[in-house]
Amino acid sequence: MIRERLRPLASQAKRAYVQLMLDVVGRSLEAISEVDDQVRNEVTVLPDGFLFSMQVMPKGPALFMRKQRDGSLQYLGGSVAQRPDLSIQFKHLHHAFLVLSFQEKTAQSFANDRMLVDGDLGYAVRMTRVLNRLETFILPRLVASRAVKEYPDNLGLPEKVFSAARIYLKVAMNFVDTVRSS
Amino acid sequence: MSYYEFFCPVKVIAGQAALEHLPYEFSSRAVERPMVVTDKGVRNAGLLDKVLAACEEGGMDITVVYDDVPADSSKQTVTAIAKEYRKQKCDGILAIGGGSPIDTAKAVNILVSEGGDDIAQYAGSGVLKRPLKPFFVIPTTAGTGSEVTNVAVIADTEKEVKLPFASSFMLPDAAVIDPRMTLTLPPQITAATGMDAMTHSVEAFTCLAKNPLSDAYAAAAIRKISNNLLKVMEKPDDAERRLELAQASTMAGIAFSNSMVGLVHALGHSLGAVCHLPHGLCMSLFLPYVLEYNLGQIREPLSELLLHLAGPEIYAMTPKSQRAEESIATIRKLRDDLHRHCGLPRTLQETGKVEKSQLDRIAQMTIDDGSIMFNPKEASLEDARAVLEKAWA
Numbered sequence: 001m002i003r004e005r006l007r008p009l010a011s012q013a014k015r016a017y018v019q020l021m022l023d024v025v026g027r028s029l030e031a032i033s034e035v036d037d038q039v040r041n042e043v044t045v046l047p048d049g050f051l052f053s054m055q056v057m058p059k060g061p062a063l064f065m066r067k068q069r070d071g072s073l074q075y076l077g078g079s080v081a082q083r084p085d086l087s088i089q090f091k092h093l094h095h096a097f098l099v100l101s102f103q104e105k106t107a108q109s110f111a112n113d114r115m116l117v118d119g120d121l122g123y124a125v126r127m128t129r130v131l132n133r134l135e136t137f138i139l140p141r142l143v144a145s146r147a148v149k150e151y152p153d154n155l156g157l158p159e160k161v162f163s164a165a166r167i168y169l170k171v172a173m174n175f176v177d178t179v180r181s182s
Numbered sequence: 183m184s185y186y187e188f189f190c191p192v193k194v195i196a197g198q199a200a201l202e203h204l205p206y207e208f209s210s211r212a213v214e215r216p217m218v219v220t221d222k223g224v225r226n227a228g229l230l231d232k233v234l235a236a237c238e239e240g241g242m243d244i245t246v247v248y249d250d251v252p253a254d255s256s257k258q259t260v261t262a263i264a265k266e267y268r269k270q271k272c273d274g275i276l277a278i279g280g281g282s283p284i285d286t287a288k289a290v291n292i293l294v295s296e297g298g299d300d301i302a303q304y305a306g307s308g309v310l311k312r313p314l315k316p317f318f319v320i321p322t323t324a325g326t327g328s329e330v331t332n333v334a335v336i337a338d339t340e341k342e343v344k345l346p347f348a349s350s351f352m353l354p355d356a357a358v359i360d361p362r363m364t365l366t367l368p369p370q371i372t373a374a375t376g377m378d379a380m381t382h383s384v385e386a387f388t389c390l391a392k393n394p395l396s397d398a399y400a401a402a403a404i405r406k407i408s409n410n411l412l413k414v415m416e417k418p419d420d421a422e423r424r425l426e427l428a429q430a431s432t433m434a435g436i437a438f439s440n441s442m443v444g445l446v447h448a449l450g451h452s453l454g455a456v457c458h459l460p461h462g463l464c465m466s467l468f469l470p471y472v473l474e475y476n477l478g479q480i481r482e483p484l485s486e487l488l489l490h491l492a493g494p495e496i497y498a499m500t501p502k503s504q505r506a507e508e509s510i511a512t513i514r515k516l517r518d519d520l521h522r523h524c525g526l527p528r529t530l531q532e533t534g535k536v537e538k539s540q541l542d543r544i545a546q547m548t549i550d551d552g553s554i555m556f557n558p559k560e561a562s563l564e565d566a567r568a569v570l571e572k573a574w575a
Contacts, residue, residue: 110555111391111442113187118306121346121552128555150560 014097019061019078021100022054024171025134026063026075031170032134033073036163039133040071042126052127053084056096057116075174086119086127102139102147106131137163186393188440189350192330196359196429198421201233204276204318205240207356211316213274217267218247219287220278225249227366229322233278246270251279255286256337257345260301264293274316277354278363280323280375281461285334288352291317302338302345310349319354322363324427325375325462327382327435329357359432361425369415369524374462376411376427377520379403379434380513381446381465384473386437387487388480389444390556396441399433404490406430411516415523444557445548446472449569452547457536466517467530471572473510475565479558481506488512531575541570 032039046052046067055062064076064084090096095114098104106128109115117124132148136155145151195203208216224230230249237244248263267275267290275294277287292304295314304310319329328334334347367375383400386392392400410426417423449472450464473484485505489497491512500508520526530536545566548554554561561569 107390107555111389112185113391114185116307118308122550125550125552125555129549132560148560149558 011093015061015093018056018093018096018100022061022063022078022096025054025100025131026065026077027171027174028134028138028167029063029065029073029130030075030174031167032130032137032163033071034170035166036133036137039130042130042133043067043073044071045126046123047085050086050123051080051082051084052123053080053087054089055087056090056093060090060093061096084119086117086123088124088127089116089118090114091116099147102143105147105149107149134167136160138167184393186391186395186440188393188395190330190353190436190440191350192353193356194330194359194432195356196432197425198361200358200360201236201320201362202240204233204358205237205242207318207358208237208242208274208316211274211355213316215246215270215272216244216274216276216316216318217263217270217272218244218249218276218278219251219263219290220247220249220283221251221253222249224279224283224322227322229363229366230278232362233276233320244276246272251283251286253282254337255282255289256339257301258339259286260289260293260336261299263290264299267294274318276318276320278320278322280321281326281328284319284321284326284328285336287317287319288334289336289347291315291352292347301336301347305345305347307346307348309347310351312351314351317354318356318358320358320360320363321428321431323367323371323375324364324424324431325378327379327431327438329354329359330432330435331439333439357432359425359428361421361428364424364428365419365421367418369418370526371460371462372414372418372427373411373520373524373526374460374466375431376407376414376462377466377469377517377526378462379427379431380407380411380516381450381469382434382438382443383407383430384469384487384513385443385446386434386441388473388476388483388558389442390558391441392483393441396437400437400441401487401490403430403433403437404487406433408491408493408512408516412519412523415520442556443553444472445475445554445559445561445566445569447553448548448551448557448561449544449566449573451551451553452544453530453536455547456540456544457533459533459535463527463533466520466526467528467533467573468569470510470514470517471569473513474572475561475569476557476559477506477510484509529575530570530573538574541567541574545570 050067052065064080065073099109135147136144277284291314321329332350336345383403386400406426407430410423414423446468449468453464488505488509517528527533548566
């Protein structure tokens with residue numbers, strides 16, 4: 001009986017977590033695209049104005065990013081009227097939760113048919129690498145190892161801490177700007 | 183706890199006098215006027231005549247034949263065939279051939295079922311929402327497995343891109359595997375397509391989306407290829423063994439379309455695009471080197487494969503800790519034997535068609551190929567370049 005009553009609450013909490021994480025990932029992607037050369041190299045081949053989204057099917061939480069002329073990614077929030085050029089879609093809220101709570105690697109989620117790609121597969125592979133790079137920087141090694149296929153051997157602690165600090169700072173400033181403007 | 187999906191609704195009609203089942207299969211789907219989609223190679227080898235004769239004897243005259251599918255089929259080819267299909271008022275499609283006629287026929291089926299003249303509007307995954315016209319396939323190579331896969335690739339020559347199509351509705355109603363259709367395959371194509379099926383199976387068994395059902399198909403396919411490929415090279419007119427290889431190819435197709443493939447295919451797609459080498463050869467060139475690269479992540483499944491690659495005696499005699507390496511050695515030996523039989527190249531240099539200056543471009547394309555997502559080990563640009571270097575000579 002109690003479990004029955006708690007179920008909607010758990011589902012709401014899960015939705016809120018996924019929404020929050022997608023927001024954090026969107027802002028972090030914007031930040032890492034401004035500070036990390038490797039991510040800029042990955043993004044550089046995308047056409048200017050390229051619209052990328054990650055969303056939960058059918059109309060769940062989402063993030064939208066646009067490639068800027070200066071080579072960076074701009075976070076546009078959780079909804080955009082325009083159809084994205086590339087969309088990575090989770091089939092179910094729980095599948096997104098598994099990935100965003102680092103219980104399942106992104107590549108394994110693809111392998112398990114929990115995610116669909118609508119758009120150029122080559123660009124999807126690139127954006128997955130960008131997401132992996134982000135996770136290796138902003139997450140502790142133990143957690144990041146659960147999120148990516150392989151934690152890079154050549155990522156030293158000083159580089160990780162320095163880059164993570166810059167990303168976190170930019171994300172924090174981005175949040176403050178959002179709060180001020182709302 | 184693992185999770186997987188497995189789907190293969192294709193009726194497989196295999197063995198002696200399988201072609202003679204076609205009229206019944208057509209009638210069971212109410213097809214009275216099928217269109218044959220094939221290429222000149224199939225017609226010139228006399229394979230089309232065998233199919234037409236089997237149907238005629240069964241009381242069904244096939245009069246609409248398009249036999250001009252090019253090696254790399256384009257949007258224009260698909261449009262032209264769809265136009266002919268409509269003009270002739272056909273009500274089903276029979277593809278006869280290797281990968282190109284089968285992929286072309288899958289795309290034609292989309293157009294004639296969904297309408298329109300531009301196949302590009304249906305590109306991508308999950309675009310199709312309903313069943314297509316009746317569709318049948320007779321493979322004439324034992325390698326691609328296209329008769330049981332839900333994908334097709336068609337070139338957009340104007341935009342110079344390849345359009346991918348993926349939908350379970352593209353799967354044929356039935357695949358007819360008849361040993362007569364592969365009896366005349368030339369030795370080097372037999373070897374290359376056999377290694378293509380071998381690679382499908384090995385990658386299906388070792389990559390990220392492996393599952394118990396695809397494992398079963400992959401292991402059985404490897405056993406059939408290991409037991410029969412060299413025997414067929416020695417005695418090309420052995421219909422029994424040809425059938426074994428054809429079945430192995432179909433089983434490998436079922437395996438990899440449900441578990442995907444990895445770095446061998448990513449490298450092979452890129453090499454094929456840059457240097458225009460046949461797909462099966464590309465697979466053979468990279469298979470042992472990629473297995474060595476992935477070894478740390480795939481030791482257990484690769485050890486298990488030794489039983490199917492080399493047989494129970496060698497498996498039992500090999501210490502557990504060395505079985506994975508022995509599997510790779512067995513594949514290398516198979517490549518050496520095929521090289522001796524028909525000159526199938528073992529290195530990029532032996533192909534005579536690859537320049538070392540092209541390796542950087544191939545590596546760059548490799549890391550953007552969709553297959554790399556399912557490789558068990560994360561492969562960087564430097565890693566891809568290193569594997570190419572090993573495969574060079």
